[in-house]
Amino acid sequence: MHMKKKRIYLDYASTTPLDPRVFATMKPYFQEKFGNPMSLHSFGQEASKAVEKARKYAADFFGCEPSEIIFTSGATESNNLVIKGVTIGYASQLKKNKKNKLKPHIITTQFEHSCVLSACKKLEEQGMAEITYLPVEKEGVVNIKEAQRAIKKNTILVSIMYVNNEIGTIQPIKEIGKLITKINENRGTKIIFHTDAVQAINYLDCKVDNLGTDLLTASAHKIYGPKGVGCLYIRKNTPIRRIQDGGGHEFGLRSGTHNVPGIVGLGMALELADKERKKNYKIVEKLRDHLISRIMKEIKGVKLNGSKIKRIPNNANFIFKDAEGEGLLLGLDMKGIAVSTGSACSAGDLRPSHVLLAIGLSEEESHGSLRVTLGKYTTKQEVDYFINALKEVVNRLRKIAGK
Ligand SMILES: Cc1ncc(COP(=O)(O)O)c(C=O)c1O
Structure with missing residues (x-):
């Protein structure tokens, strides 16, 4: 035998693996509820309602307004949007202020996920930004003083992962958030703080006001949800520009027809992650x-x-x-x-x-x-x-x- x-x-x-309860909520949106959320007829509105329900789950999870959540294809896309979109946003502000000629400066760490590192490298190569890659201590944790020392007049963005995906070490995001909030009190151009929280969602507090972050990245397939879908929290009034042009979905920041079953699955996965x-x-x-x-x-x-x-x-x-x-x-x-x-x-x-x-x-x-x-x-x-x-x-x- x-x-x-x-x-x-x-x-x-x-x-x-996909949690069976997540799969059960997704299933109808592959077949009978297949509408495009942008359509005005009842099929579209049914799908749109499901997307907005998922947005509400995500907003509850991160402690923010639903209008501060956008859906993406996953963390790689969210992180690219952060690094490139904030740089483009800053560059367009610069055009208005002719006196400021400084290149934008971004602080990240040497051990970020490759999507953050390669997005930064690309901006560096194209001469669009100056990047500091913070060293990491032997224990696998970023030193807050080192982060503070790296901040310059032209720093526009600090992007530090919440939990490292290889060695699982937790970074002092709350402390860095506090530090940046304090520094921002006396600055004209505010420093934007981003965390890639992909590996933290299942286990740690991800309320954005507790963390002090303006941007936060999440991905469904790391939390018993489907692959190819994620979200990005964007604090109201954060200067970030789209990097993908199209029909203007997701408040104009992420064009492309919604992955409705995926988004429904992400919403449910977040709800379960919170409860359990x-x-x-x-x-x-x-x-x-x-x-x-x-x-x-x-x-x-x-x-x-x-x-x-x-x-x-x-x-x-x-x-x-x-x-x-x-x-x-x-x-x-x-x-x-x-x-x-x-x-x-x-x-x-x-x-x-x-x-x-x-x-x-x-x-x-x-x-x-x-x-x-x-x-x-x-x-x-x-x-x-x-x-x-x-x-x-x-x-x-x-x-x-x-x-
Ligand atoms: C910390 C971190 N960031 C980003 C990603 C990329 O996520 P996604 O597969 O959703 O693009 C991963 C997953 O490998 C990750 O662990």
Whole structure:
């Protein structure tokens, strides 16, 4: 008899399965309620109502007005809109003020997601902005004083992620928010504060007034919602311009026919994340702590990357001496277990993780990391099965390497 292979998913930071309750709310909008929300007839109005309901859920989640939420295709798009749209907004203000000739200055960190980093690099290359990439401390946390020191006369935007997607470390967003609010009291051109909160939504307080952010990025597929949809919170009166031209949807900031089922799914995913945050936090934290303590005890030559305390409850990121990350990932995959490695693999070219390099690891070490991220469907049996498999794979790789 053919036995179905056991499969265990421990890569929740990469994406999450769709919650069946989210899927159930989305389903009618693929078929019987298929209208275009911009249409004036009843089909359109039915879809429009669903989009506005989702906008209300998102507004409740972030503690803002529905008119301060726009829907996008995900965090990559939201982050591009932030970095480029704020720069364009500033440039058009400059045209009005002929005396000011300074190029806009943006502050971000060395370990942001690649969509933020490459949007910044592009502006830099095109001579449209000057960028400061803040260093990160060994523990994987940005230093507030360092951020303060980086602020200049021409700083228009500070963009710092809430939680790092590789090592799960939590950044001092509230403190930086307070600092910027204070600095803004004595400035003509206000500094805009953005956070990419993609990895924080499931577990941390994301009320924008508590954080002090003007812009906040979220993505549905990291919170048990569908792929290809996200949102951006934009505080009222924030000078940001569209980067995509078209029919003027989403208050003129994001043209393109709404992904109605996706938006409905995002709304429901946010509602569930809010309701179930405490419960899910406890479940994954207990399992993650069990995982870390067993691995540290039972495998020699292992190191946990990033702060143990200032860390999201579902993330563990290790380096195993004499066992490469890719080798571990493939060995575990053969056993049906899905985890992730820090290094980005593009066109067969293996580059070390920019996140691990930013926290001071060597190039060699930065190749060897293994990221394990748990979720609300993870069980203790799965964690224990994973640890036993990991022990075997590490031993095998070390034997091959002659260690
Ligand atoms: C911190 C962070 N920002 C942005 C993204 C990109 O999100 P999306 O897949 O919605 O474009 C991700 C997901 O990989 C992420 O973890």
